[in-house]
Amino acid sequence: MADLFSKFDGLIAQREGLLATGVTDPFSLVMERVLSPTVAVCNGHETILLGTYNYMGMTFDPDVIEAGKQALEDFGSGTTGSRVLNGTYAGHRAVETALKDFYAMDHAMVFSTGYQANLGIISTVAGKGDYIVLDIDSHASIWDGCKLGDAEVVPFKHNDISAMDKRLGRIPEGAGKLVILEGVYSMLGDIAPLKEMVAVAKGHGAMVLVDEAHSMGFIGPNGRGVAEEQGVLDQVDFVIGTFSKSVGTVGGFCVSNHPKFEILRLVCRPYVFTASLPPSVVATAATSIRKLMDGNNKRAHLWENSRTLHGALKGLGFQLGTDHPQSAIISVIMPDLERGAAMWEALLHEGLYVNLARPPATPAGMTLLRCSLCAEHTAEQVQTIIGMFDRAGRAIGII
Numbered sequence: 001m002a003d004l005f006s007k008f009d010g011l012i013a014q015r016e017g018l019l020a021t022g023v024t025d026p027f028s029l030v031m032e033r034v035l036s037p038t039v040a041v042c043n044g045h046e047t048i049l050l051g052t053y054n055y056m057g058m059t060f061d062p063d064v065i066e067a068g069k070q071a072l073e074d075f076g077s078g079t080t081g082s083r084v085l086n087g088t089y090a091g092h093r094a095v096e097t098a099l100k101d102f103y104a105m106d107h108a109m110v111f112s113t114g115y116q117a118n119l120g121i122i123s124t125v126a127g128k129g130d131y132i133v134l135d136i137d138s139h140a141s142i143w144d145g146c147k148l149g150d151a152e153v154v155p156f157k158h159n160d161i162s163a164m165d166k167r168l169g170r171i172p173e174g175a176g177k178l179v180i181l182e183g184v185y186s187m188l189g190d191i192a193p194l195k196e197m198v199a200v201a202k203g204h205g206a207m208v209l210v211d212e213a214h215s216m217g218f219i220g221p222n223g224r225g226v227a228e229e230q231g232v233l234d235q236v237d238f239v240i241g242t243f244s245k246s247v248g249t250v251g252g253f254c255v256s257n258h259p260k261f262e263i264l265r266l267v268c269r270p271y272v273f274t275a276s277l278p279p280s281v282v283a284t285a286a287t288s289i290r291k292l293m294d295g296n297n298k299r300a301h302l303w304e305n306s307r308t309l310h311g312a313l314k315g316l317g318f319q320l321g322t323d324h325p326q327s328a329i330i331s332v333i334m335p336d337l338e339r340g341a342a343m344w345e346a347l348l349h350e351g352l353y354v355n356l357a358r359p360p361a362t363p364a365g366m367t368l369l370r371c372s373l374c375a376e377h378t379a380e381q382v383q384t385i386i387g388m389f390d391r392a393g394r395a396i397g398i399i
């Protein structure tokens with residue numbers, strides 16, 4: 001009998017090799033208690049969190065918590081059903097209304113995760129005979145949505161406008177075309193030139209989907225994302241987002257002005273054939289989204305944090321994923337997995353949690369220490385973080 005697990009042997013050996021060096025497993029950290037959006041207890045020690053996607057720090061907002069508690073009391077712990085049958089409660093409609101108000105769009109559809117939102121929308125709107133043109137660095141959920149839908153998939157080099165243009169130009173006349181882009185690319189923290197890319201896509205008669213998972217709440221005058229910041233939101237056909245980052249809970253969504261959008265509720269399998277989000281979750285999401293509409297001060301403070309940390313890490317001699325800060329993600333490029341894991345552990349001992357990221361999640365085989373800032377990080381915490389990087393970087397020999 002062929003062992004179906006033999007395909008994982010390479011990865012198992014690499015993992016065992018790494019752990020044999022005595023390093024703490026970077027992929028199994030337990031947060032024993034979470035004290036605030038920026039501090040948790042890990043291995044018995046208070047640790048500053050710089051590796052969550054809690055960009056706007058909404059997880060401990062008192063109004064958000066209260067809304068969740070109330071919904072738990074009023075509607076129970078779960079829906080036990082699909083949105084199409086017994087799984088649409090008042091709270092699901094309320095969070096969709098909050099999303100329509102937040103984006104000033106006609107339609108909003110909520111999924112159980114952002115992963116499922118990409119899976120569902122992409123596979124349902126682009127099927128056999130259609131073409132999907134997408135950035136090669138797209139998130140796994142985008143690739144999986146392409147696979148599920150059976151369209152022809154044409155990738156282009158990351159953020160390369162002319163490569164995208166050429167790919168679109170080769171698609172047969174009359175075929176359905178969907179261009180998929182992200183606002184912020186989460187590994188390096190860089191943004192897409194959406195203004196130019198959306199213009200090129202529209203010039204070829206393509207529909208455009210933008211995943212704004214890492215920009216919602218933070219980027220753009222109203223926190224609607226990079227498409228808003230670059231003035232092209234009205235030309236984007238579908239915006240995909242998640243509740244698991246700036247919104248501070250779990251869930252995914254798509255907003256759109258397409259006049260036929262509502263039919264998707266009957267034909268989108270990752271929406272129809274799964275249970276809906278619990279009432280407490282949609283209540284926390286709706287409250288958080290409405291508060292994010294008024295998030296100018298938080299947005300300004302988060303930009304300040306991003307500029308300070310980026311400038312300081314660059315000044316210390318670390319190699320970063322972007323020349324200047326483009327988002328709340330600052331990626332520090334490590335020379336290899338071994339030194340990346342050692343640096344990750346040294347930072348943890350300092351009392352700082354960041355993300356160690358490695359292929360296949362990262363582009364070009366890179367090992368990264370990804371730092372995600374939060375609007376609730378104080379200026380003092382950012383200075384403390386800089387000191388921790390300085391000491392750990394010198395101890396491991398990276399700077």
Ligand SMILES: Cc1ncc(COP(=O)(O)O)c(C=O)c1O
Pocket residue numbers: 113114115116118139141182186211213214242243244250251252
């Ligand atoms: C760009 C992008 N899209 C979608 C998702 C999926 O979001 P969720 O965590 O809600 O499944 C992520 C999650 O990291 C992401 O980075």
